[in-house]
Structures are given as C-alpha cells and as structure tokens.
Amino acid sequence: MELSEADLALIEKYSRPGPRYTSYPPANHFAPVEDAQAVLAATETSTAPLSLYFHLPFCETLCWFCGCHTITTLNHDRADDYLDLLEQELALFTRHLQPGRSVTQMHFGGGTPNFFTAAQLDRLGEMIHAHFAFTDDAEISVELDPRRLDESHIAAFARMGATRASFGVQDCNEDVQKAIHREQPHEQNIAAMELLRKHGYTSANIDLIYGLPLQNPESFNATLDAVLGLKPDRFAIFNYAHVPWIKPAQKILERHPLPTPREKLKLLQLCIAKLTSAGYEYIGLDHFALPDDELVIAQKNKSLQRNFQGYSTKAGVEICGFGISAISQSAGAFRQNEKDLTAYRDALAKGRLPITRGYQLTDEDKLRGNVIMRLMCDLSLDFDALSTQWNIDAREHFASAIAQLEEPAKDGLIIWTDYGFDVTELGRLFIRNLAMCFDAYLQPVNEQRYSSTV
Structure with a gap:
C-alpha cells in the first residue's frame, strides 16, 4: 500500500501509548499475589490441553534495544543451577494438575535458549518428559541467537521434538548493529538457516x-x-518499543536519532509492500507468513489466536510458564513468576511456587479479551456473532466503544458493515488503537506504562 500525505498525518492523531494485547487485561494490571491458591484454582480443575513455556534467561551480552527479562553472564555453569531450580518448580507445579492432561505445544524463549550447552538441553528435555506427556502432533518451537549457535544446539532441541524455530536478525546494516550492540554478520544468519533445514525443522521464522x-x-x-x-x-517484524524508564539500557540508543513515528510507519509500509510482493500474507500487527502456513489458514477460518507468544493456532489450551518472569494463563486467571532470580530461588527453597503477581478474570474481562483477540486476529468484528456467543446485545454492551470508532471510521481505518465492521488496509497499521476502544482499563492512559502504538 502507498501512504498518502493525509495517511501519514494520521500518525500525530493516533500515535499514543497503548498495549500490544498479548493478554487482557495487560500484564501491568497484575497485582501482588498473597494466596497462590486463588490463581491456581482454575488450573486444578481444568482438563484442557497444556501449552508449556520455558524462560531461559541467560545472554552472553546485552542487546541495548531488548525489553525481555534477561541475565547477562559469560558463566555457562549458571545454567546448571537454573536447571536445578526448574526441576523444583516442575515438581511443585505438576502436583496441581489433573492426571491425563497432555501437552500440545511447547516453546523455549529467553534470553538465549542456545546459551545452554547440548548436554544441559538434554537434561532439560529429560526433566520435562518426566513430568509431562505430549501428543503426537505437539508443536515445539524455540528462539535462537545465530551469534551463539552451533549444530549441537539445533540437534539437542530436535531431540526434544522441536520442528519450529525463530531467530533474531533485527537488522543487517552494520551501522545499525553497532548502534544497538548486536553485531551479527549475515553469514551467521545463513548458517543458522542451513542448520535448521539440515535437522528437519519444518518452519523457520525470522525476527x-x-x-x-x-x-x-x-x-x-x-x-x-x-x-x-x-x-x-514466517516473519515477525516488531515495532521497537522504546521504554527506557523500564529498560534503562535503551537510553544508550538515544546517542543516535531514533526514527520518528512517521518514519517508522514508512518502514512498516516498506515491509508490507516488500513481503506481500514476495508472496507472504500480512496476518496483522507484526506477523507475515506464506500462504500455506497454518497461521494464514487459521486467520481465514477465523480460528487464529493471540497470547503471550504472539499469534497461535492453538485454541483452548492452558499456558503454563516456568522460570523467572514466566507468565501463565488459565481459563480464569493469569499468574507471573518472580522476576528476580534470588526471589525465585527463595520461593522454591520454601517449597512454594514462585508466583509473585496475578489476576483473576471477571466475566467482563473474558468478554472484552475475546473481543480484542477476535479484532486483532480476524481484522473485523461481528456484533451479531458476539451477541449469540455471549448472550448479550453486543451493540448495546459496547455502545461506548462503537462511539469511539466513529472517528477512525471517518479516517478510513474501518468500514461499517451490516454485522459490525471490517478493518481496512490502512486500519491494520493502527490495529492497537482500534483494540483500545474496547479496553475498559485504559483510561486514563499512563504514559509510562506502554510503548507508542506507532
């Protein structure tokens, strides 16, 4: 799509702090948990399939743009101690599960999962399989850093059943790489892709x-x-979130001029034009995939999901996170582990799960979370279907949100339909702003909570 001057002028109007809606309410609404049982109750009675997430936080160096919870160290022996802690957490957590629950999805994130040696990863795999049973078609994926990658890492994750991998490139320009403290020659990206294909990974994603x-x-x-x-x-092309009040290292990036919102939108426009002309489908927000990819198929079938790991095809799963800062999501609650390694260790030493924050969902939270997810996945909303599904008059229930959408409609971001509305091609660029109309917790906006929507 070609952005006109009028389209670019919308940036000043719509560029504001806002959530990415990998959860609703967003994680900044989580509160300290005094009684972990309250946020575990839905887990203990559920029989839903499981989606496991393991946060492996170590990195050898810090990328200055990073917003993740990481531990920077060159001491790889620290991974052995961390595995001891994970083993304790797994043993404590699985006591809360109904027997017979199977795992349909597992993801390793970080940090740098390939900071761990192949032997350490094999140990992790043995621990996981000692506590969980996997379906034959379980989707297992991992985030990798090509700068620290060798064939033993690829093979170790493959032994755990991994068939999907993503690796961060961020930018191939040497000057940009130096400015963000992540020097990564393109030869390393080529080598990483060759290793993935050699070991039978069926899906490779570039960030x-x-x-x-x-x-x-x-x-x-x-x-x-x-x-x-x-x-x-697949491609995941993320809008850089500049939040130095949360991640102080990002302040270093201000040594050089950061692109303005208008310049950022031009970069996103370039991505959309370039990747769609190369045959990729623009799923929305930050994801692109080939036409036969299951994400594209799920979007066309209106079964695409969105959670803490981004877009997903797995509906009805319970997300169980392990390790520092990991977030879990059941049908009735969110919970988050201690972010500090010492606090995480102390909780486990006392024989309790390292849960520090959480949130118990109300019926209204579930409704609005579903509406926001459907909007961001389907790029449309069907008020008639929502009325039937939730036994409400959706137009009346969301009268305030619909009123807020009148201005975006005038600006060409949505088109009203008999059943609700469709997001336009231009509106996709402002999808977070559209979702914010349905957020009951957003006002007043705290400038220090969120990154800019554009």
Whole structure:
C-alpha cells in the first residue's frame, strides 16, 4: 500500500501509548499475589490441553534495544543451577494438575535458549518428559541467537521434538548493529538457516525490528532483500518499543536519532509492500507468513489466536510458564513468576511456587479479551456473532466503544458493515488503537506504562 500525505498525518492523531494485547487485561494490571491458591484454582480443575513455556534467561551480552527479562553472564555453569531450580518448580507445579492432561505445544524463549550447552538441553528435555506427556502432533518451537549457535544446539532441541524455530536478525546494516550492540554478520544468519533445514525443522521464522536508531527505508530495504534470500516460512517484524524508564539500557540508543513515528510507519509500509510482493500474507500487527502456513489458514477460518507468544493456532489450551518472569494463563486467571532470580530461588527453597503477581478474570474481562483477540486476529468484528456467543446485545454492551470508532471510521481505518465492521488496509497499521476502544482499563492512559502504538 502507498501512504498518502493525509495517511501519514494520521500518525500525530493516533500515535499514543497503548498495549500490544498479548493478554487482557495487560500484564501491568497484575497485582501482588498473597494466596497462590486463588490463581491456581482454575488450573486444578481444568482438563484442557497444556501449552508449556520455558524462560531461559541467560545472554552472553546485552542487546541495548531488548525489553525481555534477561541475565547477562559469560558463566555457562549458571545454567546448571537454573536447571536445578526448574526441576523444583516442575515438581511443585505438576502436583496441581489433573492426571491425563497432555501437552500440545511447547516453546523455549529467553534470553538465549542456545546459551545452554547440548548436554544441559538434554537434561532439560529429560526433566520435562518426566513430568509431562505430549501428543503426537505437539508443536515445539524455540528462539535462537545465530551469534551463539552451533549444530549441537539445533540437534539437542530436535531431540526434544522441536520442528519450529525463530531467530533474531533485527537488522543487517552494520551501522545499525553497532548502534544497538548486536553485531551479527549475515553469514551467521545463513548458517543458522542451513542448520535448521539440515535437522528437519519444518518452519523457520525470522525476527526483525523497525524503529531502531540509524534505520531508514533504503537501509532497511537492503535488510529485507538479504533475509528474503533465506526463504523463511514466517516473519515477525516488531515495532521497537522504546521504554527506557523500564529498560534503562535503551537510553544508550538515544546517542543516535531514533526514527520518528512517521518514519517508522514508512518502514512498516516498506515491509508490507516488500513481503506481500514476495508472496507472504500480512496476518496483522507484526506477523507475515506464506500462504500455506497454518497461521494464514487459521486467520481465514477465523480460528487464529493471540497470547503471550504472539499469534497461535492453538485454541483452548492452558499456558503454563516456568522460570523467572514466566507468565501463565488459565481459563480464569493469569499468574507471573518472580522476576528476580534470588526471589525465585527463595520461593522454591520454601517449597512454594514462585508466583509473585496475578489476576483473576471477571466475566467482563473474558468478554472484552475475546473481543480484542477476535479484532486483532480476524481484522473485523461481528456484533451479531458476539451477541449469540455471549448472550448479550453486543451493540448495546459496547455502545461506548462503537462511539469511539466513529472517528477512525471517518479516517478510513474501518468500514461499517451490516454485522459490525471490517478493518481496512490502512486500519491494520493502527490495529492497537482500534483494540483500545474496547479496553475498559485504559483510561486514563499512563504514559509510562506502554510503548507508542506507532
């Protein structure tokens, strides 16, 4: 799509702090948990399939743009101690599960999962399989750093059943890489992709970030050309979230000018044009995939999901997170582990799960969370279907949100339909703003809570 001057002018109007809605309410609404049993109650009675997430937090160096919970160290022996703690957490948590619950999905994130040696990863796999049974078609995926990757890592995750992997490139331009403290020659990206294909990984995803210092359309176009040559199955192209009040290292990036919201939107426009012309489907917000990818198929079937790991095809699963800062989601509650390793260790030493924050969902939370997810996944809303599904008059229930949408409709972001509305091609660029209309907790907006929507 080609953005007109009028389209670009909308940035000043709609660029504001807002959630990414990987959960509803967003995690900043979680509160300290005094009694873990309250946020575990739904887990103990559920028979839903499980989606496991393991947070492996160690990195050898800190990327200055990073917003993740990481521990920077060159001491790889620390991974052995961390595995001891994970083993304790697994033993404590599985006591709360009904027998017979199977795992249909598992993801390893970080940090840098391939900070762990192959032997350490084999130990982790043995621990997991000692506590959980997996379905034959379980989807197992991992995030990888090509700078620290060798074949033993790829093989170790494959032994755990991994068939999907994503790896961060962020940007191929050397000046940008130096500015963000992540120097990564493209040869390392090529080698990583070759290893994944060699070991039978059926899906490879590349992560890029737009909005980093020194980026411009010309340089980012060269990055897109380079990574398209790797022929990945999916792209995740994230809007850089500059939140130095949360992640102080990001302040270092201000040594160089950061792209303005208008410049960032031009970079996103470039990504959309370049990747769609190369045959990828734009799923929404930050994901692209080939036409036969299950994410694309799920979106067309209106069964696409969104959770803490981004877009997913797994509906009705309970997400169980392990390790520091990991977030879990049951049908009735969210819970989050201690972010500090010492606090995490102390909780386990006392024989209790390291849950520090959580949130118990109300019926209204479940309704609004479903509406926001459907909007961000389907790029439309069907008020008639919502009325039937939730036994409400959706137009009356969301009268305030519909009133807020009148202005975006005038600006060409949505088109009203007999059943509700469709998001336009232009509106996709402001999908977070549209979702915010249905957020009951958003006002007043705290500037220090969220990154900018554009």
